[in-house]
Amino acid sequence: MSRRNLSPAELFEAARNGDRGALARVLSLLERGDATAREVGRMAYKHSGHGYTVGITGAPGAGKSTLTSALIKHLRSLEMEIAVLAIDPSSPFTGGAILGDRVRMQDHATDPGVFIRSMATRGHLGGLSLSTPEAIRLLDAVGREWILVETVGVGQVEVEIAGKADTTVVVLNPGWGDSVQANKAGLMEIADVFVINKADRKGADETRRDIEQMLELTDLATDDWHPLIIPTVGTTGEGVTELWNAICEHRSFIEANNVLQTRREFRLREELREIVARRLELRARELCTGERWENIQQQVIDRQIDPWSAADEMLHGVGA
Amino acid sequence: MSRRNLSPAELFEAARNGDRGALARVLSLLERGDATAREVGRMAYKHSGHGYTVGITGAPGAGKSTLTSALIKHLRSLEMEIAVLAIDPSSPFTGGAILGDRVRMQDHATDPGVFIRSMATRGHLGGLSLSTPEAIRLLDAVGREWILVETVGVGQVEVEIAGKADTTVVVLNPGWGDSVQANKAGLMEIADVFVINKADRKGADETRRDIEQMLELTDLATDDWHPLIIPTVGTTGEGVTELWNAICEHRSFIEANNVLQTRREFRLREELREIVARRLELRARELCTGERWENIQQQVIDRQIDPWSAADEMLHGVGA
Numbered sequence: 158m159s160r161r162n163l164s165p166a167e168l169f170e171a172a173r174n175g176d177r178g179a180l181a182r183v184l185s186l187l188e189r190g191d192a193t194a195r196e197v198g199r200m201a202y203k204h205s206g207h208g209y210t211v212g213i214t215g216a217p218g219a220g221k222s223t224l225t226s227a228l229i230k231h232l233r234s235l236e237m238e239i240a241v242l243a244i245d246p247s248s249p250f251t252g253g254a255i256l257g258d259r260v261r262m263q264d265h266a267t268d269p270g271v272f273i274r275s276m277a278t279r280g281h282l283g284g285l286s287l288s289t290p291e292a293i294r295l296l297d298a299v300g301r302e303w304i305l306v307e308t309v310g311v312g313q314v315e316v317e318i319a320g321k322a323d324t325t326v327v328v329l330n331p332g333w334g335d336s337v338q339a340n341k342a343g344l345m346e347i348a349d350v351f352v353i354n355k356a357d358r359k360g361a362d363e364t365r366r367d368i369e370q371m372l373e374l375t376d377l378a379t380d381d382w383h384p385l386i387i388p389t390v391g392t393t394g395e396g397v398t399e400l401w402n403a404i405c406e407h408r409s410f411i412e413a414n415n416v417l418q419t420r421r422e423f424r425l426r427e428e429l430r431e432i433v434a435r436r437l438e439l440r441a442r443e444l445c446t447g448e449r450w451e452n453i454q455q456q457v458i459d460r461q462i463d464p465w466s467a468a469d470e471m472l473h474g475v476g477a
Numbered sequence: 478m479s480r481r482n483l484s485p486a487e488l489f490e491a492a493r494n495g496d497r498g499a500l501a502r503v504l505s506l507l508e509r510g511d512a513t514a515r516e517v518g519r520m521a522y523k524h525s526g527h528g529y530t531v532g533i534t535g536a537p538g539a540g541k542s543t544l545t546s547a548l549i550k551h552l553r554s555l556e557m558e559i560a561v562l563a564i565d566p567s568s569p570f571t572g573g574a575i576l577g578d579r580v581r582m583q584d585h586a587t588d589p590g591v592f593i594r595s596m597a598t599r600g601h602l603g604g605l606s607l608s609t610p611e612a613i614r615l616l617d618a619v620g621r622e623w624i625l626v627e628t629v630g631v632g633q634v635e636v637e638i639a640g641k642a643d644t645t646v647v648v649l650n651p652g653w654g655d656s657v658q659a660n661k662a663g664l665m666e667i668a669d670v671f672v673i674n675k676a677d678r679k680g681a682d683e684t685r686r687d688i689e690q691m692l693e694l695t696d697l698a699t700d701d702w703h704p705l706i707i708p709t710v711g712t713t714g715e716g717v718t719e720l721w722n723a724i725c726e727h728r729s730f731i732e733a734n735n736v737l738q739t740r741r742e743f744r745l746r747e748e749l750r751e752i753v754a755r756r757l758e759l760r761a762r763e764l765c766t767g768e769r770w771e772n773i774q775q776q777v778i779d780r781q782i783d784p785w786s787a788a789d790e791m792l793h794g795v796g797a
Contacts, residue, residue: 195785198783198785199783199785199786201783202780202782202783202784203780203781203783205780206780291785422778425774425777425778425784426774426777426778428784429773429774429777429784429787429788430765432784432785432787432788433761433764433765433788433791433792434761434765436788436792437757437758437760437761437792438757440757441753441754441757444753445750445753445754453749454745454746454749457745457746457749458742458745458746460522460523460525460526461523462522463518463519463521463522463523464522464745464748464749464752465515465518465519465611465752466519467749467752468749468752468753468756471753472753472756472757
């Protein structure tokens, strides 16, 4: 059956009933900034808020996908319904990396309890920083209890997106310094759990001391969450249970202290503000183009109208 | 007579008839972003376009004011009506510098053919980058034939403003490197005439070679204007006639090649675009505040409405 002719309500209903194709279709539409996806998002919103998001970030090659895969296995053994979003803001260039990751995740390809999806920038309004929370809410609304959001790098956008999860895991390796130099401060700020993956290599102890030192410089109050540091070897599964326990410990902490609710509210306010700003930006771009714009510019040049009155005229009906 | 009760039309008429107090009043209102000034600007616009602007920029202490003062003397000997705008984007901190400059310009204080005025940021919409062209148009519309725009430093805003003049003069000193390091590329880009002031000091020849070398690296076509380099000693007046000739040579060049018209049109288009963008920005700031904003945020948090629909509602009537 083609899903192209389904209404937003039918698409959403199908996705809620476990139709993975319908879910994939909505996410594709969302990635493109399509109006149908927006409509589905509208319906999904009131059903969301139950899933828990875990952000996983770190330099390429740090072993994020192997760890994610190990986490999936663990969650599935607990019979949790999972979704994985792999976010790639620089997609045309790192398509290979994403593909590699997805191959590594093939283990879970036939498991209906796991839904894996990569998302790239498609240049529409607000880009990934606006489409990611929308995608998360959709996955949440169709019943995924854990949503793992993996970002491929440590650039500003990646760190921002991973930092908006309920619990954020930063994956480092022994001798991590160089690979994340550019955004060390950003990573330190968002991490709830540090993973030192490939901990069987030399330098793991130094890396732990490095992190501890940087944490000491951070002004944490005694009742704040103090980030945990977990050594792992993703390829053997060593430390994965400890990582899982660390994530759960953080979750319990923020749920008990009402931090989770406050954080989520803060993120929603920020998102709303960003949507308003991006919409007005789009409007400005629309206004400053086309025949009407050319005409008014010519009138300004011909001194028939001054620039401020011209702006008034362009903005007429925009209330600005 | 108090000018506070004059209508915009009366203020503009008084300024056109040579009432310096009325002109000063409009510029003060403009600096504050007052609606009366906007109204006067609207009337002034069709009377503008006849004056010629010369931007003068360079590091503090390079001798800009002394040179400006020498140029004023020269222009007055030709019976030109002049205005000088001293632009200071960082005003609260360099008020002293501006004051010093104005004291040096006291020579011209009693000459009705010279109107000197400093302008600082007052934090209103668009700041100096939008109020400076408006002020220039006003001075132009009341009959000033030459408008000298002096900026106090070589920061990005200063360089941008000076670069928007018809002819831009960059004032350097022997051993100039350090004082302008941060924005050397910006200065090279805007200069139509380089002045090496204090050319009696050692290092003047090296400075000339430096500039020539940097110009060689610039990809100038044979029919482009090739910036002139003029050595001066502002305190003795040495080289000021040559500077004046260089400015006139550049003016003739761009008038003959229709470059002046093209540049002015380009600047107007840019200004219009900036006004539209700033107005929408202001609108976004207005929208994302107040009781209505708080209410809609709460509705989003309570999941009564999704963020995109909430943005729709906030933007209702704004056409965005």
